[in-house]
Amino acid sequence: MAAYTGRRLLQAIPLLVLISLLVFVLLHLIPGGPMAAYGNNPNMTAADFARLEHDLGLDAPVHVQYLRWLGALLRGDWGYSLASKRPVLVEIGDRLPNTIYLLSISLAVTLGIAIPIGILSAVRQYSVLDHAVTTVAFAGQSVPIFWFGLMLIIVFHVVLRNPISGAPLAPGGGMYTLGEPFSLLDRLHHLILPVSMLAVVGTATYTRYMRASMLEVIGQDYIRTAHAKGMPARRVLWHHAFRNAAIPVVTILALEVPVLFNGAVFTETIFSWPGMGRLFIESAFRYDYALLMAIILIGATLTIVSNLLADIAYAYLDPRIHYG
Amino acid sequence: MVGVTWRRFSRHRMAVISLGLVTLLALLSALAPWLSRYDPDKPQLSTQLQPPSGKHLLGTDDLGRDLLTRILFGGRISMSIGVLAMLLAVVIGTTVGAVAGYYGGWADNLLMRLTDLMLSIPSLFLLILMTLLLRTFPVPVLRGGVLAIVLAIAFLSWMTVARLVRAAFLSLKEGVFVEAARALGAGNARIIVRHVLPGAASPIIVAATLRVASSIITESGLSYLGFGVQLPTPTWGNMLRNAQDQMIVAPWTAIFPGVFIFFAVIAINYVGDGLRDALDPRHVR
Numbered sequence A: 001m002a003a004y005t006g007r008r009l010l011q012a013i014p015l016l017v018l019i020s021l022l023v024f025v026l027l028h029l030i031p032g033g034p035m036a037a038y039g040n041n042p043n044m045t046a047a048d049f050a051r052l053e054h055d056l057g058l059d060a061p062v063h064v065q066y067l068r069w070l071g072a073l074l075r076g077d078w079g080y081s082l083a084s085k086r087p088v089l090v091e092i093g094d095r096l097p098n099t100i101y102l103l104s105i106s107l108a109v110t111l112g113i114a115i116p117i118g119i120l121s122a123v124r125q126y127s128v129l130d131h132a133v134t135t136v137a138f139a140g141q142s143v144p145i146f147w148f149g150l151m152l153i154i155v156f157h158v159v160l161r162n163p164i165s166g167a168p169l170a171p172g173g174g175m176y177t178l179g180e181p182f183s184l185l186d187r188l189h190h191l192i193l194p195v196s197m198l199a200v201v202g203t204a205t206y207t208r209y210m211r212a213s214m215l216e217v218i219g220q221d222y223i224r225t226a227h228a229k230g231m232p233a234r235r236v237l238w239h240h241a242f243r244n245a246a247i248p249v250v251t252i253l254a255l256e257v258p259v260l261f262n263g264a265v266f267t268e269t270i271f272s273w274p275g276m277g278r279l280f281i282e283s284a285f286r287y288d289y290a291l292l293m294a295i296i297l298i299g300a301t302l303t304i305v306s307n308l309l310a311d312i313a314y315a316y317l318d319p320r321i322h323y324g
Numbered sequence B: 001m002v003g004v005t006w007r008r009f010s011r012h013r014m015a016v017i018s019l020g021l022v023t024l025l026a027l028l029s030a031l032a033p034w035l036s037r038y039d040p041d042k043p044q045l046s047t048q049l050q051p052p053s054g055k056h057l058l059g060t061d062d063l064g065r066d067l068l069t070r071i072l073f074g075g076r077i078s079m080s081i082g083v084l085a086m087l088l089a090v091v092i093g094t095t096v097g098a099v100a101g102y103y104g105g106w107a108d109n110l111l112m113r114l115t116d117l118m119l120s121i122p123s124l125f126l127l128i129l130m131t132l133l134l135r136t137f138p139v140p141v142l143r144g145g146v147l148a149i150v151l152a153i154a155f156l157s158w159m160t161v162a163r164l165v166r167a168a169f170l171s172l173k174e175g176v177f178v179e180a181a182r183a184l185g186a187g188n189a190r191i192i193v194r195h196v197l198p199g200a201a202s203p204i205i206v207a208a209t210l211r212v213a214s215s216i217i218t219e220s221g222l223s224y225l226g227f228g229v230q231l232p233t234p235t236w237g238n239m240l241r242n243a244q245d246q247m248i249v250a251p252w253t254a255i256f257p258g259v260f261i262f263f264a265v266i267a268i269n270y271v272g273d274g275l276r277d278a279l280d281p282r283h284v285r
Helices: A003-029 A044-053 A064-075 A088-122 A130-142 A145-159 A184-218 A223-229 A235-257 A256-269 A276-286 A289-317 B003-012 B014-029 B067-103 B105-120 B123-135 B144-156 B160-174 B176-181 B190-223 B251-280
Strands: none
Touching: A003 A064, A003 A223, A003 A289, A003 B105, A003 B123, A064 A130, A064 A235, A088 A130, A088 A184, A088 A235, A088 A256, A088 A289, A088 B251, A130 A184, A130 B251, A145 A184, A145 A256, A145 B190, A184 A235, A223 A235, A223 B190, A235 A289, A256 A276, A256 A289, A256 B123, A256 B190, A276 A289, A276 B067, A276 B123, A289 B105, A289 B123, B003 B014, B003 B251, B014 B251, B067 B105, B067 B144, B067 B160, B067 B190, B067 B251, B105 B160, B123 B144, B123 B190, B144 B190, B160 B190, B176 B190
């Protein structure tokens, strides 16, 4: 197990290096960049331009620039944001926790709803409930997530109002009320709509997976054996069926991490959430290379790490799997 | 073969209804210039942000343009992008999957590592980078940067098709018919295209259908964020670009384009579901 984990970790490194190379090349092909801001400056002579380019190391060949950048990255120097002039790591440090906060709560809500509903739907296959669940889940997977967010704002922020105070039912943006002291209630209030937006679409996906996985397991011989032994149905369900049905869902959970990031980009944009997804969009509009690069690398790293964790969890949860 | 497939498909009620809906949407969009008496692009300041009425069935937008007209014209672009991106993704995915699955060995290893690599980067991030890059090569073939979006979406969505085709090829290439074809002197290229690929057609068709739906969603999301098709060219996504600012005074501008995306996407997904039932006899819902 330890050897397997170690080998998988080592395999992840070249993948990360390749991703960094790919993104570096892509960003270099895009016009703009650090020198673009000076292009139209009448006070800059061609000599000034060349000197600045040399000072910034931008006249070096691309592969030299890449290696320098990679070296600096490994030493913890991730460069500066062109827009804010602040170090990239500081910018990310400000935003990443907000994204993780939003995504982890959404994921918890998603699984909290999707797992029980998926199981129930599978156990009562072809019942009215099952048909309703599969239809709603199918619809949920076809909704454009950003539009769903807009609709949530219309309904719960614009149309529906608190009958007593007349205030909107839920805040339409931000992480907390500006200028007010910290309050847990206020924080939770601000979470309602963004979490709903992510959770509804996510629930649709996971309910379908959970249902399919459960149906597969319920049809197995060992479930029939357990029933035949006279084991109570509830115990068969939880001890035999659910434990096995959960294994593939764990894997899918890890594979869906990039999808979570996509969701974060839209949710954070719509609800002015100060997270990494919105930072990426802002940086893309400004061609802020260092930040774009860092966000993609962090996103890719988290994806690879979660895939790795899923594989390890898979091996741990399913004793039938042996890795040499 | 077609008869059997159709009979199985027609048993899936939602799929049949959906096929009708998709056809209707496509026809309405294609015929938009003849169906509507309004100009989709020309601002009309006297009719700004009017609610739905007999004159403007779905109301007007912030520049006074008829919303339904823009939605129908937008449908042309959005649905075309969906289909074109799907075609390109299927061609790339099938080629990669076929080569990897058929030849195996280092080619398989290389191509599958490439597939893993592409799947490890959160796709929206890479998609936005690609559109920034592709936008700088002005290809005057299609207006509003449509071609760039098609390329970007296709480059980032071939991986599922590749894995699928590879899996099909891995099992099919062991078939006796492959051996027979080789004994008759067929070359690798001929075996791949004429003998193995037809066997993998069912999963490819299903995946391709679902890809149209997800490409439409991707386009709408990209355009919504401002990295897709550029205004004033209407697409279902970029019609929602300013929706959030005017949602309070004119909610219809935010509601209707999304309703069309939703119905197009769910209908295509149901068609895909029906095709899966019809083409894969082992698949039980």
